[in-house]
Amino acid sequence: MxxxxxxxxxxxxxxxxxxxxxxxxSNCNFTLYNNVAGAVAVVIRCGDEVYLTRRNQEPKKGKLDLAGGFVDPRESAEQTCKRELSEELQLDIDVKNLKYLTSLPNVYQYKEIDYNTIDLFYEYSVSEKFEVSLALSEISETHWIPLNEINLDDLAFDSQKIFFREYLKNF
Ligand SMILES: [Zn+2]
Incomplete structure (x- = not known):
């Protein structure tokens, strides 16, 4: 930090x-809060495979990631899912098909500042696999990965490692 x-x-x-x-x-009583920030992570799932992205920028450049991001002011978490999947993957989703799963804390370090987040995990199931053309600013690749081939060490964030450790027990 x-x-x-x-x-x-x-x-x-x-x-x-x-x-x-x-x-x-201590001189003027000024106070600045770095409160916990809301973030979403979406497990896009088709059968026993999930759609993961590869990060193209720091932090955790090169690591696998779930689609998602920070909640913007005045936005619901479901609206964040819809906006991020549109921005990152050009996917137009129906928020009614988002299934909330769980929440986990995480630390997102950006330019030497630690941001504590609460990551809200959602599942979005699709009936057919798709491929997307990528927004190169945030993502370098996407992969459909069978759940039994996910290596937790390849995941970018601790919250996602903890999430998948449990998620993989139940599929
Ligand atoms: Zn001061």
């Missing part, structure tokens, strides 16, 4: 991080 020392309000070198979720200034 990057150490920020200077208060953005008064400019004095008196900013303190509480090691959990907020910075506060």
């Amino acid at each position: 990057k150490i920020l020392k200077f208060c953005p309000n008064c400019g004095k070198e008196s900013l303190n991080w509480d090691s959990e979720k907020k910075w506060s200034c």
